[in-house]
Amino acid sequence: MAAAATSPRARYREQTRTQIKETALAQLAEGGPSAVALTRIAKEIGLSGPALYRYFANRDDLLHALVRDAYDDIATTIRHTATDLPDSPTAALHRLTDAYLDWATTEPHRYLLIQGNPIPGYAAPPDTIRRARAAMGPFVKIFANGRPTHAVQPVVDEMTTWLHQDETAADWLHEYTGLTPDDPNAGCALAGPVLAWSHLHGTAHLEVSGQYTGMGHHARTLLRAQMAMLATAFHLS
Amino acid sequence: MAAAATSPRARYREQTRTQIKETALAQLAEGGPSAVALTRIAKEIGLSGPALYRYFANRDDLLHALVRDAYDDIATTIRHTATDLPDSPTAALHRLTDAYLDWATTEPHRYLLIQGNPIPGYAAPPDTIRRARAAMGPFVKIFANGRPTHAVQPVVDEMTTWLHQDETAADWLHEYTGLTPDDPNAGCALAGPVLAWSHLHGTAHLEVSGQYTGMGHHARTLLRAQMAMLATAFHLS
DNA sequence: CCGAGAGAGTTATAGTGTCTAACAGAGGTG
């Protein structure tokens, strides 16, 4: 992305940055974030340690870049899936959540990087929230026509209140549904995705961090059941 | 625990170990597992670095001990809550999940330690599984009388199959319900807890890792809604 | 009551990693 027709030097720079990130991803996959070591990366691509500081300000900056890439990647995946959804809201929901779980299981280390434990001392940049909401955008659309049962009504109420307090939330809602905070379905449109995210994350994270190992079920089966319950709770057809 | 009437030396040793673990917990709370540094712990309690190796074989061994303690702690909390549950299964479920979420939010770093990202290179000891199942035991009891709807039936089926393949699972079921794998409700008794765990973990982990920050809802509200859906899906009264 | 030995602590040292400083060469740009 953004390869652009820049100077040959800038082109080479971008290439080296990519190579560094690729090596970092390999180390991430092997031993988690703490295994990403600048000196080892440098050795692997034939550079001296301090040379990497020409490309990334420090170790955190490199991890930061990996986080950005991962968010872009999952958001792209979801949005791509969202371009061709079945008409049935329930089926569409299953399609989206399957895509999410698939991404998490094929890229476990990257999922843990962005949705796992907070990286100590690392404050997510403001645009991370934007990226995260972009990934959840298609879910908002699905629940915009839901009719919540009493089981989920309290969540709907809290979302409605939030929409009247936080402008960015209102913008988010508007972007994907055209609804305003005063619309009777506004809270519902956000309550569904938040619940879906919570379900999704629980299953994906337990699966990816290996805590289901030795138990006789598939994460997919669990997720399907959770989404079926959620669809029922919002009277999705 | 296990203070015992041992020799004064052993008593002093145990005291020092505890002091080390307490300091480690403080560092864990400040900067996550990677901030737990033996040298800094030593300095803080007035020892020289290598002295700590008299008490813990290495850094992993210390983290290991923290994990054990945390599992014991949450299992004790759950079991204590389970000693005085309301008769209604739904109410009992809410009581248990509230206790779980409370523990997680009051001890966020410890929750992340045991239920967060896997610690690279750290293989959970076999008894960890036993401890984890002990914590979920009371949930098994609650779902033993459930009647699953079609939404969760696939999970029930997978659990039933598992129970016939894995003896430890059958033992676990038997310990808390007296049921055998052939009992028609056996799969249901395990499907409920696994789903509940997945729900619980999603909400607790997102809350504890700060990903709900800036969103206008309480984790508790979300959890209540999820458990209400789950109770409905199993026809709990 | 005392002496051997286990246990608890020390310093010294090797190894790995982050990151800064100071310097050298190579490429692009006026």
Add this chain to the structure above:
DNA sequence: CACCTCTGTTAGACACTATAACTCTCTCGG
């Protein structure tokens, strides 16, 4: 073609894990 920025180097400060070798002290058995 001269300048200067960009890219790379080595040297070194600092933090942390871990081992080795050594000293001191307390406990316990005879």
